[in-house]
Amino acid sequence: xxxxxxxVLAYSGGLDTSVCIGWIKEQTGADIIxxxxxxxxxxxxxxxxxxxxxxCGAVESIVVDAKAExxxxxxxxxxxxxxxxxxxxxxxxxxxxxxxxxHVVAAARxxxxxxxxxxxxxxxxxxxxxxxxLGALAPDLPVLAPVRDSGMSREKAxxxxxxxxxxxxxxxxxxxxxxxxIWGRAIETGFLEDPWNAPIxxxxxxxxxxxxxxxxxxxxxxxxxGAPTAIDGKTLSPLDIITLLNVRAGAHGVGRLDMIxxxxxxxxxxxxxxxxxxxxxxxxxxxLENMTVERDVARFKKQVDQRWTELVYDGxxxxxxxxxxxxxxxxxxxxxxxxxxxxxxxxxxxxxxxxSETSLYSYDLATYDEGDTFDQSLSKGFVQLWGxxxxxxxxxxxxxxxK
Ligand code: ARG
Numbered sequence: 001x002x003x004x005x006x007x008v009l010a011y012s013g014g015l016d017t018s019v020c021i022g023w024i025k026e027q028t029g030a031d032i033i034x035x036x037x038x039x040x041x042x043x044x045x046x047x048x049x050x051x052x053x054x055x056c057g058a059v060e061s062i063v064v065d066a067k068a069e070x071x072x073x074x075x076x077x078x079x080x081x082x083x084x085x086x087x088x089x090x091x092x093x094x095x096x097x098x099x100x101x102x103h104v105v106a107a108a109r110x111x112x113x114x115x116x117x118x119x120x121x122x123x124x125x126x127x128x129x130x131x132x133x134l135g136a137l138a139p140d141l142p143v144l145a146p147v148r149d150s151g152m153s154r155e156k157a158x159x160x161x162x163x164x165x166x167x168x169x170x171x172x173x174x175x176x177x178x179x180x181x182i183w184g185r186a187i188e189t190g191f192l193e194d195p196w197n198a199p200i201x202x203x204x205x206x207x208x209x210x211x212x213x214x215x216x217x218x219x220x221x222x223x224x225x226g227a228p229t230a231i232d233g234k235t236l237s238p239l240d241i242i243t244l245l246n247v248r249a250g251a252h253g254v255g256r257l258d259m260i261x262x263x264x265x266x267x268x269x270x271x272x273x274x275x276x277x278x279x280x281x282x283x284x285x286x287x288l289e290n291m292t293v294e295r296d297v298a299r300f301k302k303q304v305d306q307r308w309t310e311l312v313y314d315g316x317x318x319x320x321x322x323x324x325x326x327x328x329x330x331x332x333x334x335x336x337x338x339x340x341x342x343x344x345x346x347x348x349x350x351x352x353x354x355x356s357e358t359s360l361y362s363y364d365l366a367t368y369d370e371g372d373t374f375d376q377s378l379s380k381g382f383v384q385l386w387g388x389x390x391x392x393x394x395x396x397x398x399x400x401x402x403k
Contacts, residue, residue, distance in 0.1 A: 184275030210253025210347025
């Protein structure tokens, strides 16, 4: 590959991607265009981040507010898939990479770039998500990964920054590796690398201590065709719903996770997360599905949900299989409409009520009181036929002496 002339870099404002600007420029002589995507990570002001890229030598630096798009087109599909990797992790970082990739490629087209770059290391999932995703959106553009491929250790990065006078404050860097967006916050490394060490209160930013008792908060979430549309009767956008639930569920410590996770690259890692809105919404959505989705569809959808989740975790958001699974999920989400009441208390979101115009729950069939329309005499024959294969098998076992 000959040296690129113009490189678009997925820029976070942190040490690694800041050093990448100077590093790629020095190694290739290319002009660098830094693109920072706002997915609700909070923290530093994005204007400060934008200016830092210029100060590190970028010829252009842009910030894209992708929060509403991320909420509607990435978080809501994940909710419809009840996406919980290893039954727990709602894909926080995995979900944000595709929207970042989309805007990085859009910038590359706008500025006529001939290469792309990311700042991930060689040990995590994100290198896969960036490179596979960027490759799907721009198969014609090579992707540089200087942190992984140029032996840029943390020490070297700090040295390089000092040598070139790059404006990065290494002392401000926290001992943790944190990735955050509206769907949650991931905290790793530091003392958490010993899986026996309990998390300390300091590491959390979205959630309050769930053991500090306070009165429960009751919230009603309205869904239409699998997507949330209102909170407590007030119609809101997906972004506003997620933002509001992060505050309300976060205040009760909902959504804290501490787990050992299987990365795609084969490493087991210790991960701590806090995802108040994501967990509250998935809890409510699952319960509404229980009420509105036919039994066999519901059983099969569990497998689809899991496959969807693993695909997205593994960096295959842009893939024909996800498109096909999304078509299934769109079909099954029809009629997943109604209200779920949650009680937010002591670190948990507990369903306390559900109602739906499209419910498959029938009071007349379920009741043990007057008004029961279920014909119990039909059950007698059903049970006998259902148990027939077992009975025939058991009789043979008995005949052969119970072997
Ligand atoms: N393990 C999670 C994932 O792969 C979170 C990664 C977060 N990244 C970070 N730099 N802390 O999705």
